[in-house]
Amino acid sequence: MKQSTYHELNPLVRLKELELLSPEFMMRMLKSEDLTEIETLFRGTIYGEYLTDDFYESFEAALRQAQADLITELVKMIPDPNVIWICTMRHTFHNLKALVKADLLDKNFDELYIYDGFYTLEQIKTAIRTGQASGLPDILLESIQEVREHFEESNSLQGIDIIFDRKYLYSQRKIAEQINEPALLEEVISFIDFTNIVMTARGIKQKRKRNFMSTVLSSQGSIPKEELLDYVEVGLEQLTNYLRTTSYSEVIEPIIQNNTINLSQLERLGDDYLTSFYETAQTQAFGPLPVLALLNAKAIETKNLRLIITGKRVGLTEEQIRERMRETYAP
Structure with missing residues (x-):
């Protein structure tokens, strides 16, 4: 066709x-x-x-x-199919998480599979079982291999989510760069920034250590990862003051209460901010x-x-x- x-x-x-x-x-x-x-x-x-x-x-x-x-x-x-995949990739990595755990635990989690438009349930299961391509891109095979190596060393299921989440954000950035649409790349970088901000705030609330958060946060955003890590063991108020010095200052201001960011509203705010990128799409006919x-x-x-x-x-x-x-x- x-x-x-x-x-x-x-x-x-x-x-x-x-x-x-x-x-x-x-x-x-x-x-x-x-x-x-x-x-x-x-x-x-x-x-x-x-x-x-x-x-x-x-x-x-x-x-x-x-x-x-x-x-x-x-x-x-x-x-360009990557344009669709950058939106459905979250389903791809959800499937990897579920099906890798199923394989490692000898369970059947097939009902958790979500259609992403590209990779079938059997393709993913075959790649997990054999380590062979099975139609999956190299970045997914590399992610599966890294998770397997981590599990063999630590026997920890928690690390599976951390690795796949980090690989997901890395893949988002790389695919956006390949598509070469400036507005999309800006949206993806902002998405990574908001994801990092949410995870940092949660880490503070959960009293996570800097070393742990270093494995969780992505280096693919515009806010330096090391700067966010500086606030992990300090507090939400200090993180909020730092965010007020970034390009997201005006965006987060409405959800700051008593000099502290409202964590329950942060994810919603991120979604709304990213949706605003697409307002320009109403006037475009060619991209x-x-x-x-x-x-x-x-x-x-x-x-x-x-x-x-x-x-x-x-x-x-x-x-x-x-x-x-x-x-x-x-x-």
């Missing part, structure tokens, strides 16, 4: 944007009186066709399948930004729907759910 250009792909992207749920619809769901109303609204969306009779048993699968169908359609047309904006919007929509449905089910108030919701990309 002839590979489409972005000029040919982006009209499809615009059509798919029309399927995104509006902020007004999300507010209707949020203000629903009961779970029955939530279900009725959800069944009326594009996700409804994926549901079974048991709404609460199938809504999560419906969210995943709708996302998988979108990815499949876009992968067939995208000029990869519109498709990236669509995939980001779909991921945010999925997070918000899951939050509303689960939050309502466990009895969170409207305000508790609202303060956790991410801003949506408005085409």
Whole structure:
């Protein structure tokens, strides 16, 4: 099949944007009186066709399948598949974590597999079992090998997550550099920065040592890793004061309370900040930004729907759910 250009792909992207749920619809769901109303609204969306009779048993699968169908359609047309993979790579590394642990523990975690558009369950399991390519890129095979060597030396499952998380951020940076879209590279570097900030703040709260945090933080962001490490054994207030000297000063200011960053709001703030990068995509017709904006919007929509449905089910108030919701990309 002839590979489409972005000029040919982006009209499809615009059509798919029309399927995104509006902020007004999300507010209707949020203000629903009961779970029955939530279900009725959800069944009326594009996700409804994926549901079974048991709404609460199938809504999560419906969210995943709708996302998988979108990815499949876009992968067939995208000029550079890496543009899709940079968005779905989080699923790839999630799969590696789950399936490597399954292999090491002699368990079956196949149900944890999430479709990423590129690497099947069997491909990943074969690569883990044999160490051979099995269609996986070298960076994934290297990650698997490093994890195996770590486990043989330490017998620690915790190190598996640390290694894969660090490799994920490294891969994000390298793929963004290959795509060579300045706005995307800026977004990825900011994503790494926010990830490092969140992990540093958590490390402080958990009283982690500098040596441990040195293995956790990535060197791929714009904020020097060593500067963040200086605050690990000091405190959140000092970290907050340092962040006020960085390029993220204005961004974090709204979530600073009593001179300390509000950790519970930090991840939401990071998602909202990164979504803002895609506002420029509305005026572009030739590059990869519109498709990236669509995939980001779909991921945010999925997070918000899951939050509303689960939050309502466990009895969170409207305000508790609202303060956790991410801003949506408005085409």
